[in-house]
Amino acid sequence: MAEFLTKSRARNVFYGGSIFFVVIFIAMTVQSHRYVVETSTAGMALSEEVILGKHVWERHSCINCHSLHGEGAYFAPELGNVMTRWGVQDESELAYEVLDGWMNAQPSGIEGRRQMPFFELTEEEMRGLAEFLRWADQTDTQGWPPNDAG
Amino acid sequence: MKYQSQKVALAYIVCAVALFGIQVLGGLLAGWIYVSPNFLSEILPFNIVRMIHTNALIVWLLLGFFGAAYFLIPEEAEREIYSVKLAYLQLIILVVGTLGAVGSYLVGIHGGREFLEQPLWVKFGILVAALIFLFNVSMTVLAGKKTAITNVLLLGLWLLSLLWVFAFINPDNLSLDKMYWWFVVHLWVEATWELVMAAILAFLLLKLTGVDREVVEKWLYVIVATALFSGILGTGHHFYWIGLPGYWQWVGSIFSTFEVIPFFLMMSFAFVMVWKGRKNHPNKAALLWSLGSSTVAFFGAGVWGFLHTLHGVNFYSHGTQITAAHGHLAFYGAYVALNLAVFTYAMPMLRGREPYNQVLNMASFWLMTGGMAFMTFVLTFAGTIQTHMQRVLGEYYMDVQDGLALFYMMRFGAGAAVVIGALLFIYSILVVRKREVITPGAANPVPGE
Numbered sequence: 001m002a003e004f005l006t007k008s009r010a011r012n013v014f015y016g017g018s019i020f021f022v023v024i025f026i027a028m029t030v031q032s033h034r035y036v037v038e039t040s041t042a043g044m045a046l047s048e049e050v051i052l053g054k055h056v057w058e059r060h061s062c063i064n065c066h067s068l069h070g071e072g073a074y075f076a077p078e079l080g081n082v083m084t085r086w087g088v089q090d091e092s093e094l095a096y097e098v099l100d101g102w103m104n105a106q107p108s109g110i111e112g113r114r115q116m117p118f119f120e121l122t123e124e125e126m127r128g129l130a131e132f133l134r135w136a137d138q139t140d141t142q143g144w145p146p147n148d149a150g
Numbered sequence: 151m152k153y154q155s156q157k158v159a160l161a162y163i164v165c166a167v168a169l170f171g172i173q174v175l176g177g178l179l180a181g182w183i184y185v186s187p188n189f190l191s192e193i194l195p196f197n198i199v200r201m202i203h204t205n206a207l208i209v210w211l212l213l214g215f216f217g218a219a220y221f222l223i224p225e226e227a228e229r230e231i232y233s234v235k236l237a238y239l240q241l242i243i244l245v246v247g248t249l250g251a252v253g254s255y256l257v258g259i260h261g262g263r264e265f266l267e268q269p270l271w272v273k274f275g276i277l278v279a280a281l282i283f284l285f286n287v288s289m290t291v292l293a294g295k296k297t298a299i300t301n302v303l304l305l306g307l308w309l310l311s312l313l314w315v316f317a318f319i320n321p322d323n324l325s326l327d328k329m330y331w332w333f334v335v336h337l338w339v340e341a342t343w344e345l346v347m348a349a350i351l352a353f354l355l356l357k358l359t360g361v362d363r364e365v366v367e368k369w370l371y372v373i374v375a376t377a378l379f380s381g382i383l384g385t386g387h388h389f390y391w392i393g394l395p396g397y398w399q400w401v402g403s404i405f406s407t408f409e410v411i412p413f414f415l416m417m418s419f420a421f422v423m424v425w426k427g428r429k430n431h432p433n434k435a436a437l438l439w440s441l442g443s444s445t446v447a448f449f450g451a452g453v454w455g456f457l458h459t460l461h462g463v464n465f466y467s468h469g470t471q472i473t474a475a476h477g478h479l480a481f482y483g484a485y486v487a488l489n490l491a492v493f494t495y496a497m498p499m500l501r502g503r504e505p506y507n508q509v510l511n512m513a514s515f516w517l518m519t520g521g522m523a524f525m526t527f528v529l530t531f532a533g534t535i536q537t538h539m540q541r542v543l544g545e546y547y548m549d550v551q552d553g554l555a556l557f558y559m560m561r562f563g564a565g566a567a568v569v570i571g572a573l574l575f576i577y578s579i580l581v582v583r584k585r586e587v588i589t590p591g592a593a594n595p596v597p598g599e
């Protein structure tokens with residue numbers, strides 16, 4: 001390393017530069033936060049039902065088998081676009097019915113096939129979950145995933 | 151061991167390796183469920199096993215960092231730890247919290263954000279433990295000698311504890327939830343933990359090679375500067391497809407590409423120091439782990455990270471087995487191997503004996519590293535096929551997975567090697583031989599002199 005780079009210079013560059021990048025990052029975070037609320041997720045109301053659905057999703061740790069917008073586990077299919085895949089994204093009632101049918105058919109018990117557990121949910125919770133997945137699906141994710149397979 | 155209070159590190163290391171054992175056994179079980187999906191599916195579903203695997207990993211790495219800090223800070227600050235009692239109290243809180251978390255996962259009580267599933271009381275426990283720790287080590291350093299190593303180490307530990315606040319912030323809006331979630335996950339492993347890693351590596355190399363402190367510390371500041379300059383805005387590589395603005399595709403791609411630099415520097419640093427060093431330190435196993443850690447971190451984080459970090463690639467590979475391949479090698483090289491390096495270095499001193507069981511320890515290095523490398527390769531192949539079939543050709547997820555069975559079997563085999571390696575390692579540091587089998591040669595002449 002060149003001689004002009006003394007230890008104290010290296011230290012000052014480290015502290016000064018880091019503060020610089022932290023400030024930029026915070027500014028971009030604020031802008032991104034606004035963009036999410038006002039633009040990318042604004043297509044559907046963040047209703048009580050959707051919020052309940054998110055809590056149901058979390059309480060059962062669905063994320064540790066599935067991915068959602070590509071994040072989570074890789075053991076089971078992507079669910080960020082599942083309502084589109086099922087063709088029910090625009091129909092709330094139908095979305096609930098199809099999801100309810102799916103959830104109640106688990107576990108499949110088929111030998112050699114990955115199993116999804118059975119979750120005991122109330123009708124209200126199931127409706128919330130369907131709305132949550134529709135809400136996630138309508139998010140503007142810059143065109144991801146590449147196709148309906150997720 | 152120069153200072154009595156360094157002894158607390160021993161308790162931290164023992165708890166850490168116990169959890170390490172649980173972590174890899176959990177991983178092996180998860181890997182087995184991939185091979186034989188009906189196994190335990192009704193009693194212990196995959197998601198629970200996976201939570202135990204990932205959470206045990208994070209907690210034991212943190213315990214290792216805390217232990218390493220308690221070990222090296224007295225030597226650097228040249229004084230005893232401010233309060234040994236507080237250090238043990240902190241450990242008890244963490245162990246009770248961890249056991250509580252595992253217990254509650256087993257009965258189905260948990261949160262639902264990946265890696266942050268701990269029940270609220272455990273999250274608070276971690277916060278309190280972190281605060282006790284920061285108070286304790288800061289008081290020690292403030293009253294003692296301040297070196298670049300302790301500066302960087304403490305800065306890293308302060309910042310990572312501060313970021314833990316985002317573990318409590320869970321907005322109802324999924325996209326916001328995801329954005330703030332990365333403030334913990336990415337800004338831990340690709341910013342603050344890197345400071346901890348660089349500081350610990352600098353300490354180990356200083357002790358093992360005997361290179362001049364001025365040189366080591368200058369390197370240290372350069373490394374951590376490149377880490378934060380790239381890693382902070384590099385967070386953008388997770389913001390491509392979760393509902394955030396499109397400009398992150400460029401910011402994330404460019405800055406996360408620079409994230410390779412600190413890992414390259416850490417690897418170069420380790421080799422240059424060993425090459426320059428005069429000392430022939432008897433603890434060869436610790437040196438092997440230090441060099442191995444920085445090298446595997448370069449491949450796992452640097453090469454495998456760059457592999458899928460450009461937004462044009464990530465559009466197709468996002469959330470496939472490629473991600474799992476990278477996650478494994480990066481965590482292993484950077485943080486697992488580094489912790490094992492510290493344990494290998496510190497244990498003989500903590501127990502007042504010459505380095506022992508080095509041959510076994512080094513065998514465990516090759517077995518574990520070989521196993522993790524093989525696992526990374528097979529998952530990368532699986533992920534490449536998955537990406538093509540599912541993301542390009544649009545075939546259904548479950549059908550594609552059926553075609554990957556062979557790779558998952560090989561992953562299980564690789565995992566078994568890692569588990570055996572881990573058990574060998576634990577045995578080699580906990581069980582004492584009568585006599586060391588390796589004798590160091592004479593000190594190396596300095597090249598070029």
Ligand code: HEM
Pocket residue numbers: 070071072264339340387388406407409410447450451452454455456458459460464467468469470473476477478480481484485
């Ligand atoms: C030691 C440092 C690192 C560790 C421990 C690490 C670990 C991980 C883990 C566990 C994930 C998966 C997160 C999830 O569950 O969604 C991940 C994702 C990712 N990492 Fe790293 N990483 C490190 C460094 C890097 C670096 C230096 C780069 C870039 C050069 C990188 C690029 C990425 C990308 C692009 C993803 C997202 C993958 C996706 O889209 O699915 N990582 N990393």
Ligand code: HEM
Pocket residue numbers: 064072073074075174175177178179180181184200203204207473474477478479480481482483486561562564565566568569
């Ligand atoms: C016995 C060896 C191991 C086996 C068989 C194994 C297996 C697994 C499996 C099956 C998963 C779930 C992947 C999925 O969601 O589909 C996983 C996740 C994970 N494991 Fe391991 N593992 C092992 C060792 C390790 C080690 C040593 C580390 C740390 C270095 C580690 C870190 C992780 C991480 C960070 C994740 C989450 C990855 C992500 O979200 O991208 N594992 N492991």
Ligand SMILES: [Fe+2]
Pocket residue numbers: 336340384385387388
């Ligand atoms: Fe990252």
